[in-house]
Amino acid sequence: MAIIKKFRIKSFKKNETLLELKNISKSFGDRKILENISLKVNRGEILGLLGPNGAGKSTIFNLITGLIKPEYGKILFGTKDATEFPIYMRTKEFKIGYVPQYGGYFSDLTAYENLKAIAQILIKDQREQNSKIEYLISKFELDYVRNIKSSYLSGGQKKKLVIALALLGDPKILLLDECFAALDVLTIQMLQKIIVNLQTEERIGIIICDHQARDLLSCVDVAMILSNCKIIAQGTPKELVNNIEARNAYFGDTFKIN
Ligand SMILES: Nc1ncnc2c1ncn2[C@@H]1O[C@H](COP(=O)(O)OP(=O)(O)O)[C@@H](O)[C@H]1O
Ligand SMILES: [Mg+2]
Secondary structure, three states, rough: HHHHHHOOOHHHHHHEEEEEEEEEEEEEEEEEEEEEEEEEEEOOOOOEEEOOOOOOHHHHHHHHHOOOOOOEEEEOOOEEEEEOHHHHHHHHHHOEEEEEEOOOOOOEEEHHHHHHHHHHOOOOOOOHHHHHHHHHHHHHHOOHHOOOOOHHHOOOHHHHHHHHHHHOOOOEEEEEEEEOOOOOOHHHHHHHHHHHHHHHHHHHEEEEEEEOHHHHHHHOOOEEEOOOOEEEEEOOOOOOOHHHHHHHHHHOOOOOOO
16 A cells, blocks of 8 residues: 555645536436435546445446436536536547446457557547557557457456556546456556556546455545445545444444555
């Protein structure tokens, strides 16, 4: 945890809000999933969203990308009300990048072909397409697997590829859904460094969700815990771990961070 924390920057507080969810409620049929959820992400801030399986974390991402609509509440991009905006507008105009928990790439295409396919949609100029692709291949050390069919890549390489695909559109906000799941410790550390680097170098806002606290809390600035449709606690990782409600409902008695 300490290694990751060193890279963190604290200046996001002074900066503009990129994304805001205001009093969002969402049900599926009679089942309430989210009730009166509000959150904000500033430029250059990494926000962690924790909660047990089924708490509604991916639902929040689906609301942000526009895959589903809330029954109540507003979604703001900057100061613009984006609640009714279609998916393509959120991606292209408001620059939301999304890394889903599973998939997110064409498994029959090579790493390079995946990048090329998405670049052709998002970037007009061919030279710009190529330079962006080469920049991302080098940034994520994918050169030695560029011509390998994506289905044969390791879990970590796949994740790096999908993050690279999301970055082709120069997102202002990047959503990472359970990006550490099913990866080994070293790969998780590599991804944490990549995420913190994105914050520092690209100054984008990032939301990461996970059902496990430890890996997530090592690389976020602030986090919130979602449980029983509500945000039951929020704050810095340290504040959260010491929050009595969070301990009772989520961390348990023995959970510690370094
Ligand atoms: N499109 C949908 N239709 C019906 N129920 C859904 C749909 N999407 C999610 N759910 C339900 O909403 C709850 C929250 O799901 P999800 O947001 O995926 O949880 P998490 O990502 O926190 O594990 C789950 O009980 C899930 O079954
Ligand atoms: Mg999920």
